[in-house]
Amino acid sequence: MTTPEPRPGRNRIPELANIPWAGPAAITAYSREGRALCRDLSEEFGMGADELYAVLIRSFKGHPVLALLGAPDVRRKAKRTVKRLQRAATLQRAAAVELVKFHAQFRKEFVDVLPQAKPENRPSTFNWKDV
Numbered sequence: 568m569t570t571p572e573p574r575p576g577r578n579r580i581p582e583l584a585n586i587p588w589a590g591p592a593a594i595t596a597y598s599r600e601g602r603a604l605c606r607d608l609s610e611e612f613g614m615g616a617d618e619l620y621a622v623l624i625r626s627f628k629g630h631p632v633l634a635l636l637g638a639p640d641v642r643r644k645a646k647r648t649v650k651r652l653q654r655a656a657t658l659q660r661a662a663a664v665e666l667v668k669f670h671a672q673f674r675k676e677f678v679d680v681l682p683q684a685k686p687e688n689r690p691s692t693f694n695w696k697d698v
Contacts, residue, residue, distance in 0.1 A: 580604065591677075598670035605663035612656035620649045 582604060586597045623645035 594673050598666045602663045602666040605659045609656045609659035612652055612659060616649045616652040620645050
């Protein structure tokens with residue numbers, strides 16, 4: 568039996584692992600990317616729960632076990648099973664919210680320490696003569 572190769576935590580999700588901790592822009596990118604991933608997972612889990620419920624109910628239609636279990640029992644068991652996937656979707660939405668709060672907390676706590684943004688050298692009004 569071969570043992571699987573160890574996988575360090577920072578290499579599992581390349582979208583996040585490839586963001587170096589190199590300053591405020593990296594923190595912003597990390598929180599945005601993490602939020603997007605959590606939102607995608609939330610949507611996937613939510614749709615998966617709906618699809619799974621339909622599959623579980625449909626799979627017992629005309630099944631001999633259905634006579635023993637009864638239709639309401641199958642629905643109740645399917646709802647109880649799918650509830651866990653729905654909860655995972657809810658927790659992923661909450662994780663996305665926490666990443667937004669993480670970014671806001673970072674800005675609040677470290678805004679005094681952050682280097683000031685350099686002003687851009689572009690005119691504040693549009694000049695038609697330059698066109």
